[in-house]
Amino acid sequence: MSTPLWITLLNIFGVLIATVLLAAVLTWGERRLLGFWQDRPGPNRVGPFGTLQVVADMIKLFFKEDFIPRFADIPVFVLAPTVVMATMLIAFAVVPMSPSIGVADLNIGLLFVLAMSSIAVYSIILGGYASNNKYALLGSLRAAAQTVSYEVFMGLSLMGVVMLSGSFNLRDIVDAQAGYWFILPQFLGFIVFFIAGIAESRRTPFDLPEAEHELTAGFHTEYSGMKFGMFFVGEYLAVILISALITTLFLGGWHGPWLPPIVWFCLKTAFLVALFILLRASLPRPRYDQLMKFGWKVMLPLSLVNLLATAGILLWIA
Amino acid sequence: MIASQIRSLWLVFKHLFRRNVTVQYPDQKPYLAPRYRGRIILTRDPNGDERCVACNLCAVACPPDCISLQKTEDPDGRWRPAYFRINFSRCIMCGLCEDACPTYAIQLTPDFEMCEYDRQNMVYEKEDLLIDGPGKYHDYSFYQVAGKAIRGKGKGEAQNEAEPIDIKSLNL
Numbered sequence: 427m428s429t430p431l432w433i434t435l436l437n438i439f440g441v442l443i444a445t446v447l448l449a450a451v452l453t454w455g456e457r458r459l460l461g462f463w464q465d466r467p468g469p470n471r472v473g474p475f476g477t478l479q480v481v482a483d484m485i486k487l488f489f490k491e492d493f494i495p496r497f498a499d500i501p502v503f504v505l506a507p508t509v510v511m512a513t514m515l516i517a518f519a520v521v522p523m524s525p526s527i528g529v530a531d532l533n534i535g536l537l538f539v540l541a542m543s544s545i546a547v548y549s550i551i552l553g554g555y556a557s558n559n560k561y562a563l564l565g566s567l568r569a570a571a572q573t574v575s576y577e578v579f580m581g582l583s584l585m586g587v588v589m590l591s592g593s594f595n596l597r598d599i600v601d602a603q604a605g606y607w608f609i610l611p612q613f614l615g616f617i618v619f620f621i622a623g624i625a626e627s628r629r630t631p632f633d634l635p636e637a638e639h640e641l642t643a644g645f646h647t648e649y650s651g652m653k654f655g656m657f658f659v660g661e662y663l664a665v666i667l668i669s670a671l672i673t674t675l676f677l678g679g680w681h682g683p684w685l686p687p688i689v690w691f692c693l694k695t696a697f698l699v700a701l702f703i704l705l706r707a708s709l710p711r712p713r714y715d716q717l718m719k720f721g722w723k724v725m726l727p728l729s730l731v732n733l734l735a736t737a738g739i740l741l742w743i744a
Numbered sequence: 745m746i747a748s749q750i751r752s753l754w755l756v757f758k759h760l761f762r763r764n765v766t767v768q769y770p771d772q773k774p775y776l777a778p779r780y781r782g783r784i785i786l787t788r789d790p791n792g793d794e795r796c797v798a799c800n801l802c803a804v805a806c807p808p809d810c811i812s813l814q815k816t817e818d819p820d821g822r823w824r825p826a827y828f829r830i831n832f833s834r835c836i837m838c839g840l841c842e843d844a845c846p847t848y849a850i851q852l853t854p855d856f857e858m859c860e861y862d863r864q865n866m867v868y869e870k871e872d873l874l875i876d877g878p879g880k881y882h883d884y885s886f887y888q889v890a891g892k893a894i895r896g897k898g899k900g901e902a903q904n905e906a907e908p909i910d911i912k913s914l915n916l
Contacts, residue, residue: 463759466766708756709749 438519438529445518449662454479456662456703463707484655492651499556506553507653510546510660514667517542521670522597524680524687535596536588539671540581543626547573549660550628550635554645565644568714569635572625575721576632579729580622586615586736587675600679607678614732616676618725623672625721627664630706634714669698779880780854781839784830786870787851787879794874795849795886798825802841802850810834811841820895822887828873832858833866847886851879 454469454477461468470476494500520535522528532538547569554566588594590611591602599608609616625632636644646657673679673694680687682694712720767774776782789795798815816826841850860866878884893899900907 462764463756465759465762465764467764467768704753704757708752 434529437527441518441523441527441529442515445515445663445666446659448666449659450480450484451477452662452666452699453483453658455699456706459700459703460707463704487652487655490651492653493648495557495559495648497558498648499558502552502556503648504653506549506556507649507656507660508549509552510549511656511663513542513546513549514660514663517667518663518670520596521667521674522600522679523670523691527688528597531597532595534594536584536594536599536675539596539667540577540584543664543667544573544577546660546664549657550645553649553657554635557645557648559648561641561643562645562647565635565641565647568641569628569645572628572632572634572717572721575718576622576625576725579618579721579726580626582726582729582733583615583618583622584675585733586612589736589740596674596679600674600681603678604681607676607681609676612676612732612736614728615736616672618729618732619675620672621725623668624702624705625717627661627668627702629661629665629702631709631711632717633711634717665699665702666695669695669702672698776854776856778854779852780856781837781842781852782856783832783853783858784835784837784841784868784873785851785853785875785879786828786849786873787875787877787881789885789887790878790883791885792876793822794824795847795878795884796825796828797823797847797849797886798828799823799846801844801846805840805844807838807840808834808836821892822894825870828870830868830873831866832868833863848879848881848884849886 457479458468458470458476468476469479472478472482494503517539519529520532520538522531550569551566554562554564554569557563587599587608590608591599593599593602602608628635634644635641636646641647646654649657670691673691677694677698680691682690685693787795796813798813800813800815803809803811803813810831811829812831813828814826815823817823837852837856839852842852845851858866887894887897887902889903891899891902891905
């Protein structure tokens, strides 16, 4: 390694702090955007444009009673929320944000991210199981089934990108998009990955694990205070992670004219995050069997077709 | 199916450019119509006397039973409430008391900002309810149109009232 230690440390802590802060700010940003889309201002009273709402929420969460039910499996109950936050933060390590920013340069970066986002589901399953509450357990069962179903084609949809760039390294994938973005040849893959990403981060319309109409709050019914806050930050981290991944894999990462690379990366990611929120603002939640049917009968065949077609065309050209 | 999903995304997105419907309440007061049903008052007639004649119709009409009053009679023959009490922690601002009132004494006003930290403070007594003016009806004075005799106004002296007739003189 030729880079000096302090640059590496700056990179690590910069990415860590920036992502956690962004996830916190997103709690405000999401409510604000949802408000605008519902013809109301959203939280706008704390600080300029309500930006200090995040601080107010944090203070509130820290001072809440940290309640652990007597019937809970206490060690698992306490550990579960940390898993989602830790895995999401670790996954950010391999996301290249600009030619100079990005913590690790893994050769299997893509697989690493997929693995980490899969481990995050443990947090929900364990949290729901340890709560010893039937709604929580139902929520975590749904989360398990949903993740297993959607993980399959989430990985498959990315194989087209891997074939085009010839690498699992996210940095190489971005470099391969210097000429054109992979969203053009891989539009189907982009759609499939985007939908799988929503399901993976358990956002509306795929938020069945915490469907508040049916399961009170799903897996985090028994959670309060900062433990609940960690589940939430984990969810927002997942949203940012999926958006950053889509940017990296399909939208050419930091490539773009005039502006510096990091600005392009942030702009593209912010656009995708806004799209996530727009989806939440407009689409209703499907029924559980519809979710499963959609996953296995529509998305999986689509991603397989995409895989075969991409492979066939690449072989034809070569 | 996909088309309708994308259409609803677009429709929701367009709302970004719509004006907010929210009234930012403490900074920006909403318009309240003159006959908005808010805090209840007791009014006085143009001479400055209490209009309320303690007939109890408001208390009877009141769905949550929040009005309580007791009649007393003045030496000059006027009826008035000895006490008049409205428990605003019960009041639902329905306005039925105003409808029931035969003398326009009880009226609702466009004011709803009456929060208290102590529930007991929501109970308004007659002194709290009485205002100095006639409210929405400026010229109405019950005793000047009613047949009841009071000091200074005998039988037959009210507006549009004929002289009383002694039926025994009619030789029926």
